Amino acid sequence: MLQKRVVVCLDVKEGRTTKGIQFQNNIDLGDPVEMAEAYYRQGVDELVFYDITASAEKRGIMIDVVRRVAERIFIPFCVGGGLTTAEDIKAVILAGAEKVSLNSQAVKNPELIRQGAKMYGSQSIVLAIDAKKDASMPCGYRVVINGGRTLTELDVLAWARRGHELGAGEIVLNSIDADGTKAGYELTITKLIGEALPIPVVASGGAGTPEHLRAVLQEGRADAALVASMVHYGTYSLAQIKDYLADHNVPVRR
Amino acid sequence: MSGSTGETVGILDYDAGNLTSVENALRHLGFNWILSSEPEALKNTDRLIFPGDGHAATSMENLKARGLDRLLVDFAARGRPILGICVGSQIVLDSSEEGPTACLGLIRGTCLRLPGGDGLKVPHMGWNAVHFETDHALMAGVPQDSSFYFVHSYYTKPAANVQVLGTTDHGIRFVVGFAKDTLATWQFHPEKSGSAGLKLVDNFLKWRP
Numbered sequence: 001m002l003q004k005r006v007v008v009c010l011d012v013k014e015g016r017t018t019k020g021i022q023f024q025n026n027i028d029l030g031d032p033v034e035m036a037e038a039y040y041r042q043g044v045d046e047l048v049f050y051d052i053t054a055s056a057e058k059r060g061i062m063i064d065v066v067r068r069v070a071e072r073i074f075i076p077f078c079v080g081g082g083l084t085t086a087e088d089i090k091a092v093i094l095a096g097a098e099k100v101s102l103n104s105q106a107v108k109n110p111e112l113i114r115q116g117a118k119m120y121g122s123q124s125i126v127l128a129i130d131a132k133k134d135a136s137m138p139c140g141y142r143v144v145i146n147g148g149r150t151l152t153e154l155d156v157l158a159w160a161r162r163g164h165e166l167g168a169g170e171i172v173l174n175s176i177d178a179d180g181t182k183a184g185y186e187l188t189i190t191k192l193i194g195e196a197l198p199i200p201v202v203a204s205g206g207a208g209t210p211e212h213l214r215a216v217l218q219e220g221r222a223d224a225a226l227v228a229s230m231v232h233y234g235t236y237s238l239a240q241i242k243d244y245l246a247d248h249n250v251p252v253r254r
Numbered sequence: 255m256s257g258s259t260g261e262t263v264g265i266l267d268y269d270a271g272n273l274t275s276v277e278n279a280l281r282h283l284g285f286n287w288i289l290s291s292e293p294e295a296l297k298n299t300d301r302l303i304f305p306g307d308g309h310a311a312t313s314m315e316n317l318k319a320r321g322l323d324r325l326l327v328d329f330a331a332r333g334r335p336i337l338g339i340c341v342g343s344q345i346v347l348d349s350s351e352e353g354p355t356a357c358l359g360l361i362r363g364t365c366l367r368l369p370g371g372d373g374l375k376v377p378h379m380g381w382n383a384v385h386f387e388t389d390h391a392l393m394a395g396v397p398q399d400s401s402f403y404f405v406h407s408y409y410t411k412p413a414a415n416v417q418v419l420g421t422t423d424h425g426i427r428f429v430v431g432f433a434k435d436t437l438a439t440w441q442f443h444p445e446k447s448g449s450a451g452l453k454l455v456d457n458f459l460k461w462r463p
Contacts, residue, residue, distance in 0.1 A: 094274060
C-alpha cells in the first residue's frame with residue numbers, strides 16, 4: 001500500500017534556514033545542508049526547500065545549496081521560490097532536485113507549468129497554492145500570492161484543476177490562515193482538492209502535533225503532510241510523528 | 255558502506271530524465287562511471303545502468319536515434335550486467351501499452367497501465383513497501399518489506415520463466431523487480447530510496463551473475 005509521506009519544509013534565505021510566522025519575523029535555524037542530512041538520517045520521506053531570498057543577485061546561493069544537498073541525501077526533494085523561467089527550473093533540476101514547486105509565478109505565468117512538465121515530466125512539477133478562506137469564492141477559498149500579501153481573483157479549486165490540466169503532477173495546498181498557528185491543518189479545502197483531483201495533495205500550514213498530521217492524512221485525504229517548526233525546534237522527532245501515525249493505522253515508511 | 259571494484263560503470267543518457275541522482279549515488283558509493291549518449295563511449299564499460307523517466311515510446315525512439323538499443327542488446331549478449339531502472343525496467347521487455355510500442359525484447363513480457371480506481375491515484379508516486387519474492391545477491395543485506403520510492407503509471411509483467419525479485423501493491427499486486435541471466439531491473443528509484451536503495455545499487459555494482 002502506498003505510504004503517506006511526512007515532508008519537512010525548510011525556508012532558505014541567502015543560504016540559511018529560517019522560520020517565520022505567516023512569512024514575518026524570520027529567525028536563523030541553521031545550515032540547510034546539515035539540517036537536510038540530519039532529517040534524512042531520521043527517516044524523512046521528502047524535503048522541500050523554499051528559497052525566500054529577496055534579492056535576485058543572491059539567488060545563485062540556492063543552486064549551490066541544492067547541489068550539496070543532492071550529493072548527501074538520497075531521497076526526493078523539491079525546491080521552490082523565485083523560479084520565474086524555464087531556465088530557472090532547469091538549473092534547479094540539473095543541480096539534483098527531483099521536483100520544483102511553482103507558486104506566485106505560476107499564477108502570473110501559467111505557461112511555466114506546461115513548460116516545466118514538458119521538459120521534465122509532470123512528476124517534477126509541483127503547484128503550490130496559498131489558500132485563504134473567503135466565502136465569496138465558489139469553493140470557499142481564494143488563491144493568494146506573494147506570501148499571502150496579494151489577493152488574486154482565482155478560486156482555489158478551479159486553479160488546482162487548471163494547474164493539473166497544464167501538467168502539474170502534485171499540489172501543495174498551504175493554508176494562509178493556519179500557517180504558523182500550530183492549531184492544525186485546514187481539513188476542508190485539503191479534502192476538497194484531494195477528492196477532486198487525480199494527483200497527490202500535500203497538506204501544508206498549521207501542523208503542531210502528530211494528531212494534526214493524522215487528521216489531515218485520514219479525514220483530510222491528503223497524500224502527504226508538510227511539517228516545519230514542530231520538528232525544527234525539536235518539539236517532536238520524526239520517529240515520534242511516524243510512530244503516532246503508524247499506531248493510528250496511517251501507512252508510513254519506517 | 256562500500257568500495258570501488260575498480261570497474262567502470264556506464265550510465266545511458268538518452269534524454270530520459272535527470273541523471274544527477276544516479277551519478278550522486280555512484281559517487282557516494284565510491285564507483286567510477288561514464289555518463290554518455292554515445293555507444294562508442296559505453297561499449298567497453300564493465301556494466302551498465304539503464305535509467306529512465308517518462309514515456310516508453312519516446313524513450314524507445316530516443317534510444318534508437320542514438321544506437322543505444324543495439325548497445326544494450328550487445329551488452330546482454332556478451333553477458334555483462336545491466337540494471338534497468340523505472341522506464342529502463344519496462345522497455346527491456348517485448349512491448350509496452352504506453353504508446354503502445356515494441357520494446358527491446360531482452361526479456362519476454364509486457365508492460366501494462368496500472369488500473370487505479372477506488373480512490374487510488376495514478377501515477378503511483380511515493381514510498382511503498384517491496385516484498386522480496388526470493389533470496390538473491392541483489393537484495394543481500396536489505397530488510398524484507400523495505401520501502402522504496404516509486405513514480406510510474408505502467409507496471410511490468412514479465413513472462414512466467416523470468417525470476418521475480420520483488421512485488422508491491424497499489425490496487426493490484428505487481429512485479430517491481432526481476433532478473434534473467436545478467437539483466438536485473440527495479441521499477442522504483444533505488445538511487446532516491448535512502449539507505450535501502452543505495453544498498454541495492456551497491457549490490458548490483460558488485461553482482462557476479
